[in-house]
Amino acid sequence: MVSTTLLDSDAASLAQAAELLRGGALVAMPTETVYGLAGDATSDAAVAAIYAAKGRPSFNPLIAHVCDMDMAASLVDFPPEALALARAFWPGPLTLVLPLRAGAPVAARVTAGLPTLALRMPAHPVARALIAEVGRPLAAPSANPSGRISPTEPAHVLAGLDGRIAAVIDGGACSVGVESTILAVAEDGAVRLLRPGGIGAEEVLAATGLTLSAPEANAGIEAPGQMLSHYAPRGSLRLNVGTPDPGETLLGFGAVEARHNLSPSGDLSEAASRLFALLHRMDHEGVARIAVSPIPETGIGRAINDRLRRAAAPRD
Ligand code: TXA
Ligand code: MG
Numbered sequence: 001m002v003s004t005t006l007l008d009s010d011a012a013s014l015a016q017a018a019e020l021l022r023g024g025a026l027v028a029m030p031t032e033t034v035y036g037l038a039g040d041a042t043s044d045a046a047v048a049a050i051y052a053a054k055g056r057p058s059f060n061p062l063i064a065h066v067c068d069m070d071m072a073a074s075l076v077d078f079p080p081e082a083l084a085l086a087r088a089f090w091p092g093p094l095t096l097v098l099p100l101r102a103g104a105p106v107a108a109r110v111t112a113g114l115p116t117l118a119l120r121m122p123a124h125p126v127a128r129a130l131i132a133e134v135g136r137p138l139a140a141p142s143a144n145p146s147g148r149i150s151p152t153e154p155a156h157v158l159a160g161l162d163g164r165i166a167a168v169i170d171g172g173a174c175s176v177g178v179e180s181t182i183l184a185v186a187e188d189g190a191v192r193l194l195r196p197g198g199i200g201a202e203e204v205l206a207a208t209g210l211t212l213s214a215p216e217a218n219a220g221i222e223a224p225g226q227m228l229s230h231y232a233p234r235g236s237l238r239l240n241v242g243t244p245d246p247g248e249t250l251l252g253f254g255a256v257e258a259r260h261n262l263s264p265s266g267d268l269s270e271a272a273s274r275l276f277a278l279l280h281r282m283d284h285e286g287v288a289r290i291a292v293s294p295i296p297e298t299g300i301g302r303a304i305n306d307r308l309r310r311a312a313a314p315r316d
Contacts, residue, residue, distance in 0.1 A: 005167040006154060009126045013169065018133035020166045021046075026053055028143040028157045029130055030171025031122040033093045033180050033197070034150040034276065035157050036065065036140030037165065038130070047107040047139050053164040056146040061112035062139040063095050063120050063180075067131035075104045075137060076117050081210055082185040088207035091123040093176050093198045097184035110139050120180055126171045142179060143168075149231055149283070149311070152177050152276045159280070177273035178303045183212065196303045198272065231276075233283045233290065237312035239305075241291035251278060253293040262293075268301045275304055279311065 002025075007013040009030070017027045021038060024046045029038045037054060039046035041064045051058060066072045069086070076098035078086065085096060100106070100117045111117050122128060131138055142150040143157045143165075151157045152174040161168075181197030183204070193201065193212045201212045244250045252258030254266040260278045262271035282290055295304050 002163065002166055004158065004162050004165055006158070007167050007169045009169055009171050011129075014126070014130050014133055017130055017167055017169055021130075021134045021138065022136075024049070025166035026050060026164075027130075027166055028151075028154075028161065028168040029124075029127050029138075029140065030154075030169060030174060031065075031124045031127045031140075032174060033122075033176045033178065034152055034174055035143040035154070035168075036063075036122075036127070036138075037143035037157075037161070038065070038138040038140040040134065041065075041107060041110050041137040041139035042105045044107045044109065047109045050139060050141065051109065053161060054141060054144070054146045056141065058109070059112050060146075061114055061118060062110045062141050063118040064106060064110055064137040065127065065131055065140050066119060066121050066137050067128045068121070071131075071137060072119055072121065074101070075106060076101055076119055077187075079185055079187060079189050081189040081191055081208075084208040084210065085183060085185070085191070085204070086121070088204075089199055090121040091128065092121075093123070093180040095120040095180045095182045095195075097182060097194065099187055106137065107139070116184070118182065124171065124174075126169060130169070147232055149233055149279045150179060150276050151280075152273070153280075156276070156280050159284075173273070173277070175273060177275055177277075178300065178307060181303075196306045198300050198303060200299055200302065202299075231279075231307045231311045232313075232315060233279045233287075233311060235282060235287045235290050237308065238289070238291045239308055239312050240294045242294070244291040245289075248289045248291040249282065249287045251282065251290055251292045253295050256293055258293070262295075262304075268296065268299055268304065271295065272300045272304055275307065
């Protein structure tokens with residue numbers, strides 16, 4: 001048990017956070033997608049502590065966060081397709097799974113023994129400044145206990161991890177609200193979608209000319225963390241509901257009568273940015289049965305539906 005400090009995001013606080021990280025401690029940091037539970041990716045002990053704090057299964061690898069291309073290139077090989085994706089979408093809500101370089105300075109547990117590394121250059125200024133100040137890649141899964149809802153506000157991080165990590169940096173609410181799109185680029189240049197996020201196949205095609213294989217076309221689970229029951233609130237969830245049953249509380253979308261509405265105007269970006277906060281709120285209110293309005297399966301709506309399906313999946 002440690003006492004968790006809530007830090008500001010000014011330069012002095014970031015220097016303090018960087019010192020904690022260099023000493024092997026864990027610090028939750030804001031990114032534009034969700035809060036990440038950061039630890040020094042080059043330290044076996046820090047990475048082991050991330051798994052322990054989250055209660056994360058050891059076979060589920062972590063994303064390494066970098067602040068520039070030099071740091072990225074020291075860790076992985078970039079096939080031309082990956083370079084095109086990085087140029088188009090970094091810094092931003094995109095994670096690339098790429099061949100790990102021999103001798104790359106990352107703790108073995110970051111990749112859970114895979115020959116690939118998931119890499120992201122976040123756009124959030126606090127995350128980038130922090131990584132630069134530490135001067136090392138930071139391993140960071142979402143800052144929630146394994147299997148629970150991802151955090152988009154510092155209070156969500158504290159609700160799940162208070163007393164288990166050294167500090168949380170307050171960067172306000174996350175603007176995107178769902179985790180990064182994950183694309184795997186094989187050595188032969190084939191690009192596969194491992195997790196839908198804010199960047200969809202349409203944007204990838206428009207920006208790079210690359211075509212993705214759909215997640216449905218993948219055999220089994222390719223991102224080991226994409227197990228079915230995930231992002232789970234304590235209450236049950238029923239999806240695509242027009243009229244809730246008696247005893248259900250509606251999580252609305254669009255022009256519907258609901259105590260909580262993801263976006264009354266039907267704006268998918270707004271809905272994504274509010275999704276986890278409203279699930280956290282309903283958890284906090286003790287809602288036992290959540291019914292969710294239909295969400296269009298377009299753009300970031302695909303990522304919203306992906307998270308909702310996982311949240312609604314049977315649990316063990
Ligand atoms: O937006 C995000 O991506 C956030 C912020 C903090 O960056 N992070 C995040 O991390 O969502 P996490 O640990 O909750 O999800 C990482 C996903 C998992 O599904 C994991 O299995 C997958 O990335 N992953 C990591 N390394 C991989 C690899 N080498 N091959 C395939 N999948 C990998
Ligand atoms: Mg997660």
